Structures are given as structure tokens and as C-alpha cells.
Amino acid sequence: xxxxxxxxxxxxxxxxxxxxxxxxxxxxxxxxxxxxxxxxxxxxxxxxxxxxxxxxxxxxxxxxxxxxxxxxxxxxxxxxxxxxxxxxxxxx
Numbered sequence: 001x002x003x004x005x006x007x008x009x010x011x012x013x014x015x016x017x018x019x020x021x022x023x024x025x026x027x028x029x030x031x032x033x034x035x036x037x038x039x040x041x042x043x044x045x046x047x048x049x050x051x052x053x054x055x056x057x058x059x060x061x062x063x064x065x066x067x068x069x070x071x072x073x074x075x076x077x078x079x080x081x082x083x084x085x086x087x088x089x090x091x092x
Contacts, residue, residue, distance in 0.1 A: 021027045027035075054062075068076065 021032055065073065065076065
């Protein structure tokens with residue numbers, strides 16, 4: 001497993017792609033993905049050996065969580081707890 005400091009920060013790369021999409025055609029990431037017939041995160045191309053059990057969506061969410069404060073995470077945790085409890089009620 002790589003240390004956090006060994007990983008390249010792809011935010012600048014992603015921002016450059018976003019700017020190019022917006023300036024050239026006004027296309028969303030999903031529209032570009034559909035045009036080239038892929039639905040993958042750039043992480044899957046550039047980062048080595050992602051956990052195979054984690055989907056692209058899960059890894060993207062984890063990246064977003066890294067940008068939240070502890071106060072923000074309280075809200076996210078509450079929503080997650082509510083979702084889990086809701087599933088338990090449905091199963092009964």
C-alpha cells in the first residue's frame with residue numbers, strides 16, 4: 001500500500017479536463033464519458049491497485065469525505081446511520 005504522500009494529487013489534472021469540457025463544448029463529465037463509451041474515474045487509470053471491493057463511486061465518496069470538517073462529518077454520519085436503520089426496519 002502506498003503512503004499518502006506517495007500519491008499524486010490529480011485535482012489539477014481533473015480541473016484542466018473540467019475547464020476544457022466547459023470551454024470547448026459545455027459538456028458534463030457524464031456526457032464526455034458517454035461519448036467515449038467509458039464510465040470510469042481517472043483514479044482507476046492512474047492509481048495503482050485500488051481495493052477491488054471498492055467501486056469507483058465509493059472511492060469518489062471517500063475522496064469527498066477527506067475535504068469535510070469533523071463538524072460536517074457528524075451530518076454525514078447521521079445520514080448514514082439513518083440509512084442503515086431504515087434498511088433494518090424494512091427487513092423486519
